[in-house]
Amino acid sequence: MNKPAMPNSFRTGPDEQGMFGIFGGRFVAETLMPLILDLEEQWNKAKNDPEFKAELQNLSTHYAGRPSKLYFAEGLTKHLGGAKVYFKREDLNHTGSHKINNCLGQILLAKRMGKKRIIAETGAGQHGVASATVAARFGYPCVVYMGATDVARQSPNVFRMKLLGAEVRPVTAGHGTLKDAMNEALRDWVTNVEDTYYLIGTAAGPHPYPELVRDFQSVIGSEARAQMLEQEGRLPDVIIAAVGGGSNAIGLFHPFLDDKDVRIIGIEAGGRGLDGVEHCASMNAGKPGVLHGNRTYLLQNADGQILDGHSISAGLDYPGVGPEHSWLRDSGRVQYEPILDDEALEAFQLTTRVEGIIPALESAHAIAHAMKIVPKMDKDQLVIVNLSGRGDKDVHTVAKMLGMEI
Numbered sequence: 409m410n411k412p413a414m415p416n417s418f419r420t421g422p423d424e425q426g427m428f429g430i431f432g433g434r435f436v437a438e439t440l441m442p443l444i445l446d447l448e449e450q451w452n453k454a455k456n457d458p459e460f461k462a463e464l465q466n467l468s469t470h471y472a473g474r475p476s477k478l479y480f481a482e483g484l485t486k487h488l489g490g491a492k493v494y495f496k497r498e499d500l501n502h503t504g505s506h507k508i509n510n511c512l513g514q515i516l517l518a519k520r521m522g523k524k525r526i527i528a529e530t531g532a533g534q535h536g537v538a539s540a541t542v543a544a545r546f547g548y549p550c551v552v553y554m555g556a557t558d559v560a561r562q563s564p565n566v567f568r569m570k571l572l573g574a575e576v577r578p579v580t581a582g583h584g585t586l587k588d589a590m591n592e593a594l595r596d597w598v599t600n601v602e603d604t605y606y607l608i609g610t611a612a613g614p615h616p617y618p619e620l621v622r623d624f625q626s627v628i629g630s631e632a633r634a635q636m637l638e639q640e641g642r643l644p645d646v647i648i649a650a651v652g653g654g655s656n657a658i659g660l661f662h663p664f665l666d667d668k669d670v671r672i673i674g675i676e677a678g679g680r681g682l683d684g685v686e687h688c689a690s691m692n693a694g695k696p697g698v699l700h701g702n703r704t705y706l707l708q709n710a711d712g713q714i715l716d717g718h719s720i721s722a723g724l725d726y727p728g729v730g731p732e733h734s735w736l737r738d739s740g741r742v743q744y745e746p747i748l749d750d751e752a753l754e755a756f757q758l759t760t761r762v763e764g765i766i767p768a769l770e771s772a773h774a775i776a777h778a779m780k781i782v783p784k785m786d787k788d789q790l791v792i793v794n795l796s797g798r799g800d801k802d803v804h805t806v807a808k809m810l811g812m813e814i
């Protein structure tokens with residue numbers, strides 16, 4: 409395939425139409441168009457408003473716990489015997505992952521726009537919990553759409569959302585997973601255009617969501633870049649993050665995109681291998697198509713039907729990927745690699761044993777890739793792995809995989 413021309417900067421997208429090259433855009437129903445345009449306009453105003461920035465900064469510090477630390481993972485570094493490994497500690501945020509960064513930003517946007525009601529979609533429930541959290545904090549009614557299959561297999565998160573005052577609506581369409589929940593949330597939005605704010609959980613969906621979610625998550629990379637300069641006096645050689653929809657990854661990557669000497673690697677869920685359909689590696693094994701309002705790489709069969717995919721890690725279990733990643737893939741700026749369930753499981757256990765940190769299974773995918781490349785690197789080289797979340801939520805899955813009873 410032809411590579412698109414290399415731009416002078418990888419940090420200027422998307423264009424006016426919300427396109428990153430041939431990816432992105434806003435493929436939505438007519439009725440949603442005015443809302444999408446309004447959201448874009450309000451976002452453009454908000455992001456340059458000192459008052460909005462100050463309120464977000466204040467909440468990020470005192471409610472979410474930012475800045476998150478850049479931690480030298482000495483135990484893992486010794487074990488691997490190569491480059492120095494650092495973890496960006498998003499696991500230490502309130503609610504246990506990077507998702508709060510985006511939810512705080514969007515709830516302030518909803519407030520500014522005078523919305524009265526929050527809707528969100530969730531797969532494993534992590535984004536549902538983060539949305540219910542900020543809705544509780546700001547006193548909004550919140551409806552979370554969740555596939556019926558996911559409701560059944562993620563009962564602790566369903567209970568958390570209920571405790572936080574949210575209503576969880578199970579979606580039985582399709583296979584009852586994240587893709588179906590997202591469709592249902594978009595449908596709700598079309599019917600309740602006036603008073604409802606749709607809080608999307610990853611850097612996907614119609615423009616301007618991929619851009620605004622990226623901007624809220626870019627705090628990860630901005631902090632990490634400054635912290636590395638302060639702690640080591642130079643930029644890292646490699647940065648790595650796991651890619652579900654792609655929000656924690658683009659958040660880490662974006663501030664580094666124009667640092668030519670920094671190698672950037674996104675990790676997709678390789679599941680049980682890329683030969684079959686039991687994976688979620690849309691950029692390594694998918695094809696471009698349109699889903700949830702944007703054009704991007706998707707898992708699809710020969711007829712263009714969207715596949716459900718599989719990953720040991722529920723947060724990576726999304727059949728698409730944010731459009732900016734598709735563009736970064738085709739332009740060659742970012743390399744995307746798959747990691748198998750078993751490899752992630754091994755990284756999960758190793759990190760727990762040598763660091764005393766239980767990583768989310770999503771983050772364990774990124775660590776697993778570090779385990780492959782770090783031993784081959786020089787001891788004076790530097791690697792940052794985004795520790796997108798903590799793994800307490802995953803202990804049941806891991807016990808089951810290891811054939812143990814809790």
Ligand SMILES: *Cc1c(COP(=O)(O)O)cnc(C)c1O
Pocket residue numbers: 505506507534535609610611650651652653654655656657723724768770771796797798
């Ligand atoms: C949701 C989640 C992910 C995947 O979502 P992205 O939008 O790709 O970041 C990764 N890690 C954790 C801990 C999550 O909760």
